[in-house]
């Protein structure tokens with residue numbers, strides 16, 4: 327650091343932060359400083375080896391957040407990982423590259439976000455990654471015909487951005503990937519169109535943010551930061567935690583961000599660093615709102631309760647927290663079916679064999695996260711029973727709303743259920759037992775079927791717990807606080823029974839075999855499914871929405887240019903700005919938002 331004044335200060339060198347660092351520092355006349363609380367984990371095998379992502383939990387690479395006890399999940403506390411290192415959560419996530427749907431984006435525009443729609447976002451969503459052509463064999467067995475348009479100009483998808491992506495090879499997928507697709511075809515849900523084209527249902531083998539050759543993780547750190555690390559106008563400080571944004575009054579009710587207060591581990595103690603142009607918060611869904619509140623921007627009651635002077639009153643900071651709640655049932659497999667159970671049980675011989683295969687040949691279970699097949703589905707019950715569907719739609723229409731964005735959630739869900747062209751849940755298989763329901767692990771080998779609710783009506787909050795910046799925020803997702811989420815998810819969970827009973831997946835399972843929990847035997851009983859929904863729900867780690875982009879009176883914290891209402895020179899760019907959770911896993915949206923934000927910021931400075 328040669329100067330303590332930079333044009334831009336980026337708070338958080340995570341998924342979004344490093345996209346901005348790359349794109350904005352492309353102009354050599356602009357100086358940039360990135361402040362990242364964590365370290366550099368790029369060489370850490372837990373980060374680089376795709377199959378080890380879960381081993382980052384509760385390490386120095388993880389903020390290790392927990393929720394408050396969740397009333398509707400039988401009072402359980404949910405652990406929520408978040409990356410604390412360069413690359414942020416893109417350095418510890420499960421690497422699935424899943425696109426949102428067109429209707430997800432078009433709903434954002436209806437909140438007053440002019441020009442945030444599918445048409446304007448599609449180039450960003452397809453442009454941040456480069457997808458390698460799958461092997462011929464994998465292409466056939468995993469039915470990747472839907473992706474063939476992508477190869478019209480050679481071996482990689484034609485839009486070609488910095489994030490390398492690939493499909494799992496046949497050996498990694500084993501028979502499960504193929505059986506997954508055939509089973510949904512047999513259930514009457516074939517893939518309806520290319521999932522990257524905005525509206526599809528049905529099964530497909532998804533791509534992952536994994537280098538096709540080295541089979542190592544691709545994060546925003548190695549995709550966006552490494553290639554430009556040598557730029558003289560780009561400074562990155564690790565182990566440096568920002569405590570608040572400094573605001574200077576600029577007129578009666580208006581403030582400008584002038585810099586940040588931060589503290590570096592083992593450094594010079596507390597520092598003030600000034601920004602000549604802008605401070606950009608990229609600290610993620612839990613910590614961008616925390617920093618706003620610590621800086622005096624938020625709900626006056628909450629700030630006052632912690633003795634913080636209110637500079638900009640906005641009751642919506644830290645509200646609108648949404649996530650994909652997920653449930654899973656594990657089924658014992660037929661003897662001899664290859665699963666990852668011995669790895670989960672930390673069997674030394676299994677770990678050694680997997681690591682040996684990975685190191686020597688880039689083969690085996692460590693080459694992927696094991697989450698590589700997906701299906702978005704509507705509620706099957708409603709497809710066959712329009713009376714039930716209409717009854718449910720009526721309940722949705724009459725449901726109570728507590729947040730200004732709630733009625734948009736309601737209208738998104740209603741139109742999805744009405745036209746059935748898109749799913750209301752994401753299903754995926756996993757070749758090992760999941761212990762999502764409380765209880766110990768069963769002996770044996772398992773296939774787990776997971777289902778995650780795409781468009782929940784429930785939303786929660788994240789707020790500071792103290793004026794002390796080192797204290798973690800209070801995270802309360804209020805999962806299932808909307809009763810219709812239980813109703814909808816129970817139907818999806820019950821459908822797992824049907825998937826498991828349909829060929830060819832059924833032939834992989836042991837008849838009358840063990841399951842992960844006694845309550846996981848649901849049969850056709852909707853009430854049992856509801857009980858299981860409360861007992862076994864957990865996070866799919868897709869939290870978003872706490873600094874929502876919307877009109878201020880409609881629950882917004884940032885405007886469509888991602889500027890914080892009431893403060894000049896301050897933006898938020900990360901998962902927290904998504905006003906409504908998309909159907910997809912969230913990294914694709916974060917990359918796309920950050921790429922677009924770079925264009926917005928360049929055009930306005």
Ligand SMILES: Cc1cc2nc3c(=O)[nH]c(=O)nc-3n(C[C@H](O)[C@H](O)[C@H](O)COP(=O)(O)OP(=O)(O)OC[C@H]3O[C@@H](n4cnc5c(N)ncnc54)[C@H](O)[C@@H]3O)c2cc1C
Pocket residue numbers: 337338339340341342343361362363364406407408409410411412413414415416418419420421422423424566567568569608609610611613617866867868869899900901902910911912913914916
């Ligand atoms: C275990 C797990 C698995 C997941 N799997 C998938 C998946 O397979 N596919 C998918 O699409 N999505 C997945 N996600 C979600 C996705 O990765 C995240 O939504 C996305 O990466 C979030 O990006 P972000 O930029 O908002 O935040 P982050 O990437 O988390 O970046 C925030 C950064 O800010 C830093 N920071 C925070 N506070 C401060 C401060 N005060 N001072 C300095 N620095 C600070 C953090 O250390 C971090 O580096 C997963 C998430 C988790 C946790």
